[in-house]
Amino acid sequence: MAKMTKRGRVDVVVAGAGYVGLATAVSIAQARPALKVIVVDAAPPGVWQRDGRASAIAAAACRMLSQLGCWDEIAPQAQAITDMVVTDSRTSDPVRPVFLTFDGEVSTGEPFAHMTPNKALNGGLRRRAAELGIDLLEGVAVERFDAGPAGVTVALADGTAIEASLLVAADGVKSRLRDMAGIKTVHWDYGQSGIVCTVKHERPHNGRAEEHFLPAGPFATLPLTGNRSSIVWTERTEEAERLIAEDDIVFETELELRFGLKLGEISVEGPRRAWPLGLTLAREFVAPRFALVGDAAHGIHPIAGQGLNLGFKDAAALAEVVVEADRLGEDIGALDVLERYARWRRFDTVQMGITTDVLNRMFSNDFGPLRAVRDIGLGMVDRMPRLKEFFIRQAAGLAGEAPRLLRGEAI
Known part of the structure; x- marks a missing residue:
């Protein structure tokens, strides 16, 4: 085996330069400048700039991005979701009755979510990372890592190695680092794929998001800036x-059958892609000197639009645990320190995974009696303001014991 060239020692290595990986790095470096953080990413430089998709960013995540000094740059390209309606019908039904409506604000002037271009989100986090002196190594994969009592050695594909106290895996739902760490997952496939594309339409959407529960799965219409909407379309x-x-x-033509003509003529803008859908939950979130965040820890169905927002919760919680441990003079990569993060995030993640699984199974079918029951249930929720407020706060990421950054507070 060729001898590795040492790059020097840092405190934290983050593997993965997606939104969650960058948010983790920025959160730690901003709160604790004494900790040296480096990000390595296997993707070639510039790939992120070609991402034409958009993501739903909950209010809590917006507060976090604001606290990190990124939101003011991202906000002009984001579209607030001002209200949301839920319908349940077949594709062929001439009328789609609305069973549930949500006001889009968690507080006056604060929408519960924004649709944000992925390119703007990634660009804002990268700019902030550069300001904080975080090195970003692109096009370099992690080949292996070895954790020991004093630290972890991270070997890279370019023949170099980094010594650190902690390695954070933010390398996606098919995480190679998770496999290297020997962490098993619970996984099943839904036999569904999510089609994602952007459409232009004649009339304005006025910030309204819609979710149609169709027999094959949910069809979500999410507002973008201008007369455009993002489509997340679940099919077998x-x-x-x-x-x-x-x-x-x-x-x-198929899209129009589901989208309808309420916003006039529509046309697809840019490419269309499809991703297989399933549930993946890591059995462990941490190992000695190793932690999982984002999709590497959990991949869930997009029916509730919470996947990325769960990842931001991971980033905020891990940063808070690491920063507080360092302030107390503790070893930030020690297993007892990392278990605090695991305990904080495990229940919320499993709960959301089960919730999205049940919702998908309940609504992705055309069984008449079940349709009647779920429609009655949706109608009852629509008539219960307190329950609707609870669901809005859940969707906004403001329920439960949220990390400080998600409350808009500094660590």
Whole structure:
């Protein structure tokens, strides 16, 4: 085996330069400048700039991004979700009755979520990371790592190695680092794929988000800036593959059947893609000198739009644990320190995974008696303001014991 060249010692290595990995690095470095943080990413430089998708950012995550000094740069490109409606119907039904509506504010002037271009989100976090002196190594994968009593040695594909106190894996739902750490997962496939695309339409959406529960799965219309909307369309995997392979006319015709004509004529803007959907939960969130965040720890169904926001909670919680441990003179990579993070995040993650699983199974079918029961349930919730307020706070990420950053407070 070739000898590795040592890059020097740092405190934290974050593997993965997506939103959650960058947010973790920025959160630690901003709160504790004495801790040296480095980010390594296997993706080639510039890949993130070609991402034309958008993500739903909950109010708590917006507070966090504001506290990190990123939101003012991102906000002009974000679209507030001002209200949301939920319907339950078949594609062929001439009328889609609205069973549930939500006001889009958690407090006066604060929407419960924004639709944010992925490129703007990633760019804002990268700019802040650079300001904080965080080194970003792109196009370099982690080959292996060895954890010991005094630290972890992270070997990179370019023949160099980094010594650190803690390695954070933010490398996605198919995390290689999670496998290297020997952490097993609970996983099952839904037999569904999520089709994602952007559409232009004639009339304004006025900030309204809609979720249609159709027999094959939810069809979500999420507002973007201008007369545009982001589509997250769940279909059986075989049907999704067929639709992606169709020409533009056939695809837009199928899309129009689900989208409707309420906003006038529609046309697809940019590429369309499909991703297989499933539930993946890591059995452990930490190991000695090692922690999982974001999709590396949990991959859930997009039915509630909470995947990325769970990841931001991970970033905020891990940063808070690491920073407070360092202030107390503790070893930030010690297992007893990292277990504080695991205990904090495990229940919330499992609860959300189970919730999205149950919702998907309940609404992705055309069983008449079950449809009647769920529609009655939605109608009852719509008539209970306190319960609706509870659900809004959950969706906004403000329920439960939220980390300080998600409350808009400094660590």
